[in-house]
Structures are given as C-alpha cells and as structure tokens.
Amino acid sequence: MIDKISFSDLVDKIAQDTGASKSLIHDLLIEMADVTKEGLERDGRVNISGLGHFSLKWHEVRTGRNPRTGEEIEIPAHNTINFKATSDLRKYINREYGHLKPEIIETDEPELPVIPPIPHKQEPEPEHKPLLDNGEKERKSFSWLWLIIPLIIIVLAFLFWPSKKDHAPVVEAPAQFDTQTEDVKPEPEKQQVVAKEPKAVETESIVADKQPASSEEKIGTPGGTRQVQSGDKLWTIANEYYQQAYLWPNIYRVNLNRIDNPDILSIGENLEIPPLQGEPGSLTRQDRDEIAAGFIEVYLDYKRLGKQEAQYYLWVVSKWEVQEVIQRYKNRIDDADLKFTSEIDGSPLIK
Amino acid sequence: MTNSELIKTLSLRLDLSQSEIKRLLKGSIDSIKEILDEDTGVSIPGFGTFVTYVKKKRKSFNPYHKKFMMLPPKRVTKYRPSSSLKQELKFKRLKND
DSSP, X not given: OOEEEOHHHHHHHHHHHHOOOHHHHHHHHHHHHHHHHHHHHHHSEEEETTTEEEEEEXXXXXXXXXXXXXXXXXXXXXXXXXXXXXXXXXXXXXXXXXXXXXXEEOOSOSSTTTTTHHHHHHXXXXXXXXXXXXXXXXXXXXXXXXXXXXXXXXXXXXXXHHHHHHOOOOSSOTTHHHHHHHHOOOOTTOSSEEEOOOOOOOHHHHHHHOOGGGGGGOOOBOOEEEEOOTTOOHHHHHHHHHSOGGGHHHHHHHTTXXXXXXXXXXXXXXXXXXXXXXXXXXXXXXXXXXXXXXXXHHHHHHHHTTOTTHHHHHHHHHTTTOHHXXXXXXXXXXXXXXXXXXXXXXXSSOO | OOHHXXXXXXXXXXXXXXXXXXXXXHHHHHXXXXXXXXXXXXXXTTTEEEEEEEEOOEEEEETTTTEXXXXXXXXXXXXXXXXXXXXXXXXXXXXXX
C-alpha cells in the first residue's frame, strides 16, 4: 500500500521549502484546485507548468454490462479528467529506469536472423580458408555451420553473378574482352548515370604480363580525353584505349576527382585517359606502378562503399611485386585486408 | 487555461504579485515532486491524488518491426481526481464539444 502524506504535512513541507506562511500555502493549494476546476469547466484543459496537463474527455453514452449479473446497462455520457505529466516530471520520476530500452524478443526464428549476420560482418572474407587457419575449429560445431553456409552462398554468388549478368570475364583469357564488350548494350532506362560493373579483374594475365625486359620496345599506348556516353563503363573505355578491359583502374586513378563511385559514370563527363609507356602486353615498370596505384584506389573506394570485392583488388596488387606502391598507401590500407591477400594463393575468384 | 492565466487568477484571488505566486507555485510543485519521488502519495483536497508506481516490464508487439518487444519497467505518475471534482465536472458539456 502506498503511503500518503497528509495535507497538513504537505503544507508544512511546502511552507518550509518556500519560506512562506502555512496559511498562505494552504490557501494557494485550495485556490489552485478551485481555479483548475474553473479552467476545466471553461476550456476543458488546464496546463500547470512543471506538473502537467489536465484535460476533460467526453465519453458518449454507451451500453455496458454489469460484470456481476451480466445485465445490460446504459452508461450515460460523461466526462473523465485526464492527466499527463510534463516530460520533466516523467523523466525525474522514471530516472531509475530511464536508460532501459525495449528489446526485441526472438520467439519464432531464434537462430536464423541472429547468428548469420554476426560472422558476415566481422569476417568479410567469403573464404573458408582463413577461418580454418585462424584456429576457429574449436568453435562449437553448430555455430561453425552457421558461419560456413552464408559464406558458401556468398562465394557462389560472387562466382556466378557477375559473369552471367555483366559479361565481365572472371579470369581466363584477355581476348574475351574484345568480343564481349560489343555485346554490352547501353541500358536505356539509365538516363543520367551509367552503371559500370568492374568485374574485370584480370589477375592472372597481369601477373604474366609484367616482363620488364620487353619494355625496351617503347611503342607506347596513347591516352587522350573521352566524353562519357550512354552505355560507357570504365572497363569498356579501357578496352577501347588499351585493348584490355582489366586496366580500367588506371583510368580511374587519374579521374578520382571526377568519379565518386567507380561503378557509376556521369554522362557527358570528360575523362582523362592516361597514356601507357608500353603496350598492354608489355607494360613498363612505371606503367605497372601506376596501374597498381589505380587498383589500390579502387580498393580504397570499394572499401569505403562497403563492397565485398574491395580486397580482391588489393590482392591483385599484392601479386605484382610493387611493394613501394603498397608502402605508399600503407597507412590507408586495412592491415586485415593485407593479411588476407597474403593468405591466398591462386585466384580467390576461381575456387 | 494556460499556466499564465492560472497565475494571473491566483494572484487576483490571493492578492499577491504574479511573480510571487509563480515562485510559490513552483516551490509547491517541486516539493510535491520530491514527495512523489519518495514513493509517497500526495493528495490535495478538492483536486485529487498523485501517486507514483512502477509498471512492470511487459511484452508487446511492435507493428512496425513486426516483432515482439520486451518493454522495460517504468515508473510513472498517476493522478486520480478527487470525487468532488469528478462529480462536478462529470456531466458538464463544453460549448465547443
């Protein structure tokens, strides 16, 4: 049972707190009640600062039932007096519990929504290998299963989705680009931006291409400027100028201030196409450094955009013997991603 | 009726300045607040009773997220109008209603 302070005690306390006489406080409270009543009669609402808001609510006539006898009775139309405390008072009274927040109760599907997102976020690598290597075997078998299933789905999606949808060759022969770029039609519904799918990570051929010995020929590949047209993607432009779509990060590198997201080009934008000292098949040392820098820029941007592929661009660079370029970007590259690239041998795309 | 109207009316009736009424009213409400915080009810004749109580934590359905939520316990203030006030206002129909 709740204790209740008597009215005279209340008056005593208030008189003590405010320094006013008891009779004055007594009158004040009685008058306050009276004025409140008048206010409710007149306006239907009374606001008392610091305490709350009193309001009258009118209820129309309705039929109810006597709970004891079940007999129907008519409840006449009447008023009720409602009170809503000010937020100050509410917060003050509730301060003990104020920090608590409602919590979601998982009743129906307890495992599915809870467990998979956690490994998915913490371990962005869609690979089983690092998990096994890190000694994750000790984990309980069921949670291990939940880790692996989404990872397999991601790996499968990663392998099949880009190659089917965008005709972007996953690895294999560079010759594929020539035929496949012609297949790509400009998408009519995209009026302002052209999506570009930079799936053209031509990892194996890059590794094969870096023969500094062949750079003496000095034929070179001319650059230029190019206005973006509908249907253009960075890799189609790269294919046009360099005859190799996978070199698109090199174009991206010099147009960083014109392109926000490497997947999206604005129509009408003038892109600078950097020249190459060698041919795409015989890149010079400097070419490779520049292209590597381009790949790292793509990695950084994809990382910023939260794209899964980001680390594969870094992985490409790590296979290139361009340590000084990596050193240059050292403080911007995530150590975990660098570690990831060193743990993989062979293409992560063909697994 | 706004707070300033209330203060104005009280100052006329008690023959005190509005600022004094304001100070006393604020002091009274602060004292009431303190008393309420000690889990003690406050009742003012002709006005009603204020009490606080703790609502237990409860399960509720959030229609937006379509999930069941456990709402935390909460301490609230409750007002119960005095029977005289209730009776006087029970069948008063406001003009604009």
